[in-house]
Amino acid sequence: MPDVRKGPFKLVTVNTAPERAKRLIGRLIDGLHDRYDIEHVANCENIEEVSLKVKQHQPNVLISASMWSSEQAEHIRKIAEQEQPGIKTHAIPQGLQVEKGPDAIVGYLVENVPPLLDTIKTEKP
Known part of the structure; x- marks a missing residue:
């Protein structure tokens, strides 16, 4: 049976806590693995x-973490679009991690990343 998942997608995160980014994006990838082929590059x-x-990585998607202000997230978006026209970007709302914790971040991403993807x-290889 052919793979019905969409992708592959290359994803870059902007997070001052790289291990947390890796864990949370890993949970996102696990949660969407039946529908999307995502690689956190x-x-x-x-x-x-x-x-x-x-x-360097030419990602399809860039996600900025909730520690960035809306101004910083906008600056990140502009840099990414300058280097990779057509890149899709998403900023997690500022403070979500602090206010609601990692499960809220994963839930937020599982809800908001699929429409972006x-x-x-x-192109399938």
Whole structure:
């Protein structure tokens, strides 16, 4: 039976806590694995790394964590789009991790990432 999952998608995160980013995105990937083929290719620990890592990995999607203000998230989005026109970006609402914890982040991503992925055209190898 052919693979009915969409993708593959390359995802980059912007999170000052790389291990937490890896864990939470791992849970997202597990939660969506039956519908989407997602690979977490890199994490940027600061805004300065965004340009290089987007250039290096050419991701389809970039997600900025909830520690960034809306202004910082907008700056991250602009950098990513400059390096990779057509990249899809999503900013987790500021403070969500602190206020509601990691389960809320995973739930938020499982709800909000699929509509984003559905707008991306990918080629099956």
